[in-house]
Amino acid sequence: GDSVTQMEGPVTLSEEAFLTINCTYTATGYPSLFWYVQYPGEGLQLLLKATKADDKGSNKGFEATYRKETTSFHLEKGSVQVSDSAVYFCALFMNRDDKIIFGKGTRLHILP
């Protein structure tokens, strides 16, 4: 079935470091891809999305490009901040279903 695999955490970086969180997917068809973020004590928030191959989603300095050839949607940020500390979830959505399929989540710690 459809699934999402993302890198295991926790990931610990110093402030201003470059961030990459890897995400790959398996799907029969052409999914829409998402990154969600969960800050401590809060719900899941949509961070960015891409709906077709080669689309780049971006928000708050984060970017991810939908790569059909490698079935990937890696999350990147050029210079992380302490406030980026959170759990990040990669996810996909197929139009035939009304449900989001999530990865396990990656906890990110940014040290000042």
Added chain:
Amino acid sequence: EPEVTQTPSHQVTQMGQEVILRCVPISNHLYFYWYRQILGQKVEFLVSFYNNEISEKSEIFDDQFSVERPDGSNFTLKIRSTKLEDSAMYFCASSAVQGPYEQYFGPGTRLTVT
């Protein structure tokens, strides 16, 4: 900004007991969802609900589970006879339209079954 709320934030119950997890979706939303995340595992879809009936459910959502919108504002998930493996974080979500783009999630209820 409107938000989805969930109560309680943490529920501890004994195996075999019934629990009800409560959610208050955003007021003008029509589509409602429950997801869960067992510790260290993926966030998994449980059920979607629209127009006072279940529109889709996963294989996890067996006869022990039920959902209800009892009063037009709350959306509840009931587990009739909890098992140890029901211990998880349960997330409620709501949206005004069908699809993932506008699904707003609550902060979750951590259910611990002992």
